[in-house]
Amino acid sequence: MENLPKSVQIVLRRLEEDGQEAWCVGGCVRDSLLGRTPEDWDVTTSALPEQIMELFGAQARPTGLQHGTVSVTLEGETVEVTTFRVDGTYHDHRRPDQVTFTRSLEEDLHRRDFTINAMALNLRGELRDPFCGQSDLAAGVLRCVGEPERRFEEDALRILRGMRFASVLGLRVEEATAMGIHRCAPLLAQIAPERIAKELMGLLVGARADAVLREYPDVIGVFWPEILPMVGFDQRNRHHCYDVWEHTLHALSYTPPDPVVRCVMLLHDIGKPKTFTLDAEGHGHFRGHPLVSRDLSEEMLRRLKCSNAFCQTVTRLVEWHDRGICQDERTLRRALYSLGEQDLRRLLVIKRADNLAQSPAFRQRQAELDWAEKELARLLDEQACMSLRDLAVNGKDLTDMGLRGPEIGAMLETLLERVVDGELPNDSAVLLDTARQLRAYALARKDQVLGGK
Structure with missing residues (x-):
């Protein structure tokens, strides 16, 4: 294969010369078939861990011998090499209690999560695809290997991984797999918050994040129950043609794949159900919702153990999302002074998306935002004093x-x-x-x- 990194080619070749089977496996194969550049290259082999260690000597170090994994560093790059294995029982819904090494590539592929990740490719470009992952990839379908509920019960993080794949790769979740996601969602309560946060942020920056969130609010609600009151919440307000959840998803769809901006969009109206009031005419109001949304957002992000810098940036922009900053040069300069250039630019994107997700008759704020962007460019070009x-x-x-x-x-x-x-x-x-x-x-x-x- 021409696109294989040199380090991966060396690993595969040495293993084969030693009489072993050696294959690239998982996400790197999937991404290569999609024409994407893989972030990591994983190799699976018939060689036992001690054989891998002996073959590569000082270039190898044990990083997960109990699961058959050895890290090999060549050409300045590290390749994870894992022995063909069959997983035992999972009691923590995350990792197998024990593994059994096997000489069968097919048995190894059978333990994997989704068909698109259960393909293997060797040095000569031969593809092993016992579960039709290539055809699922071509059809844009995400399907579990075997019984979905068993796969998710083994490792509950696969639920969010599947949602991330659907969002980032633009895949449609096959019906039985989708049912398994809904049924097994409560198992996410047993997964480390840091791992949930990583998968969630990956999901949010995908091109189909809004569609995936629309389909699975119950899953997000396992670790962020504050999301659930937004679903179907009628705003009873002439400025809005969608309920709170649909407004949130439409607004998110108008933003670029910046994890900060996407997270702000998901959380900016999280406080609306708590602040809802009706006036004498039956019109809904949400007075003070930016501050309530800010406080809820901070609690939710802390729960997932997000970094302090990320929490502070997101919550500040949630608080600012409804402030008027486009009336005149003075208010814009004040916003630039308070937020800095990067976050003011983010805020303008957030406000534009928020407005585009309102009723069509009230989208005139786009002109104000156009002016603000031009004025900001002028201030920066003139090197206005802001610090x-x-x-x-x-x-x-x-x-x-x-x-x-x-x-x-x-x-x-x-x-x-x-x-x-x-x-x-x-x-x-x-x-x-x-x-x-x-x-x-x-x-x-x-x-x-x-x-x-």
Whole structure:
């Protein structure tokens, strides 16, 4: 195979020269057939782990001998090499209690999750496909190997893996497999939150994330039950033609595959069911829902043990998603000052998608967002002062003026805010003069207070 990395070719060739079978297996075969570049290359072989270790010597290290896995590093790349095996029972719905090594490639492929991952390819391009994974791939179908519920009971994370494959690869989940996903979803409660988070974020950035989420809210609800009240929740509001869940999915479909943006879109209205009220005319309102959504989002992301940086970014954008920032230059400059360029750009994408998912008669905000994007580009092109490092004065200038300690930081922030608001030019002479006036005023007030005592 011409597209095989050199390290993989060497591994396959050495194993074959030693009289062993050796095949590329799983996702790398699937991606190669799709014309995608595989992220990892896995090799399966008839050789036992100790034979692999002896054959590759110092280039091999044991990384999972109990499951037959040895990592081989060649040409600066690491290839996972695993002995043909049959899995035993699974008591934790994640990993087999024991494995049995076998001389049969077909038996090894039979233990795998989906037909599209149960294909093997050797050095000469020969494909072994006992479960018709290639035809399923061509038809855009995701199907379990064997009985779906057995596959999911063995490893419950396969439920989310299947949903991720459907989202990223644009696959339709075969009926029996879909039923197995719904029936076995509660098993996800036993899976480590970090693993759930990784699969969920992979699902969210897929091209069909909205369709997959629409089909499986019950699955997401196992670890994020806060999602479920949104499903079918009538907004009773003229600005909205969809219920809360459908609005969320439509909004998500209008966003690029940025995990931060997609996660914000999924969670931005999570607080609406808790804040719903009806006025005298029977119109629905959700006053304060951005703050409630922010708090719920933080709790949900922490539950999945997402990083602090990811949590902070997502929750801040959830809080900001409904703020008016496009009225004039001052409000936009304020938003740029508070969020920074990257997150302000994300916020504009979020607001655009949120608006596109409303009733057609209320999508006029697109023009406001067009203006905001152009204005942001102008501000950045002009290198507008938006941070302390851009300010024309610094701490030393204020120290020379007589300010000390916390006074310096507070004064710099005050000056920066006035520059951002357009009240002052970013000119050192003007800023220092303003600082003198503010300090003199503060000292005078302090004297008055002391004198009054």
